[in-house]
Amino acid sequence: MFWRALSEEMPGPKWSGLFAEYWPDYRKWWLKEGDAARPTYATSRRALTEHMPEMVPLYDQLCGLAGGGDQAARFLSFYCPPPYLSACSQAIWAGKEPVMVRNYDYNPNAFDGLVLKTGWQGRQVMGTSDGLWGLVDGVNDAGLSISLTFGGRRIVGEGFGVPLILRYVLQTCKTTDEAAAVLSRVPTHMSYNVTVLDAKRNYITAMMGPDRETLITRAAVATNHQENVEWISHARFTATVERERFLLQRLRLHRDPEEKFINAFLKPPLYSTAFNAGFGTLYTAVYRPRKREMELRWPGTTWALSLKDFVEGGRSVLMPAAA
Template sequence: MIWRAIDEAEPGPKWAALFAEFWPSYQRWWLREGEDARPTYLEGLQALRSHMPEIVPLYERLCDLAGGGDQAARFLSFYRPPPYLSGCSQAVWPGKEPVLVRNYDYSPQAFDSLVLRTVWNGRTVLGTSDGLWGLVDGMNDAGLALSLTFGGRRVVGDGFGVPLILRYVLQTCETTEGAARALARIPTHMSYNVTVVDRRRRIRTVMMSPDRPARITHGAVATNHQDRVEWDSHARLTATVERERFLLQRLTLHVEPEEKFIQAFLRPPLYSTAFALGFGTLYTAAYRPRLGQMELRWPQAAWPLHIGGFPDQIRRTYTPEECTNLGR
């Protein structure tokens, strides 16, 4: 995988170039059920105005940078996108400087491999990109960090793709309580668990679903089910219950150093090698929101980044099997 870290304060030529590069693949994915299956431009715009009005001017600016086409604008609204599944584990290490640690388990062929630092609408946000302005994890300059896991339910409904909801929260919220309220309010098209921590060490996990009210918990751990397993085959494939128990034990049965806790994400049962099935661990991320630090980890490498800024960078990563084949 070729990773890039891009720092561009305002939407501009870097973002436009990324969109031009990624759009053919995203367009194929977006159209895989046919164009009529996707909402119209006006439906997406009206949904944004109803639920996330603060980012509508930003959306319109990005549509212009994307060329102003109808399909691109409909895709960028993230409203009722095609369904997609992931694995993922996440937990908050409750030290003096809290750390949100997560594994992202997904297909490398359907992933941006991109970290973006932006200062859109005056708010600095650093995180892992999905859909070129959505995020699967990230933090902002107010000291708020969050990440998502798939909620393990088949139901698909009216709502937004959750990466845009995470972007909205980081653009507009400063505290865990504010983030939890926004996550509970905005409709999502599939079920997800979002774990949030702020600089005052307040933790919430919000279980979001398209067909029932969101549930806000004080949980510091989330894997790929909500209150109970509702999709047995997916639960077995991803070992969601086993991963949740493992993390809960590490947080409740004994206190361990931060580094040891992070290292646990780089080994089974949290680290997944199911790359052929689309559920391999693509990266581990550790967010220290009080310090403004983000660190990406792999079994063979670490990549620290800071919300204060960095030069654009490129990194190449390998799965453990590739490392073995390469003699590394």
């Protein structure tokens, strides 16, 4: 699997080139239920204006760079996209230097493989791309880091794809309290657990869903269920309860040192090779919000990236055999 790290201060030719490269595959996914199943441009832009007004000028700029087409603009709104599932584990190691660690378990054929560093709207943001301007994890220049896991519920409703919500948080928030307020009011189309850690060591996990109010918790661990397991077959297949218990033991009982705790994400039960089922671990990310740094890790390989001294580049990663 090939990864890229790209930087572009303002939306321009690099982002436009990425869109041209990725759009054919994203268009197939976005249209898999038919064009009529997705909201109109007017509905999508109106929802963005209502819930994330600060993002509208940036959205309009990106739509222009994408060619100004109707379907591309509707896709980029992230409003009521097709449903999609992931697995994932994430946790806060609250040592002297707080660290957020996460595994992203997903289908490698439906993944950007891209770390994007941007200076959009005067805010420096770095993170793992999804949908070309959404993020599945990231950090900003205020020292705010964020990550998501699927919440383990079948219900699909009216709201935004959560990667754009993560982008919105990093574009507009500096603290965990500010992020919690955003996560409490912006609607999501599916259930997700979003963990936030700021430079002052404050953290929360927001349990979001399309059919109920967001629950803001002090949970330091999130896997693929919320307060209770609701989708039993998914929970069994992804071992969400077992992974949660394993992480809680590492934090509460064993009190692993930082490096040992991080390395646990690179081994079972957290590390998955279930790629045939679409839930293999694509990477482990380590965020150090005070330092504005992130690392991508794979067994035997580490790629360090800094918001202050971001270096573009590429990495080829050999994924383990599917199990």
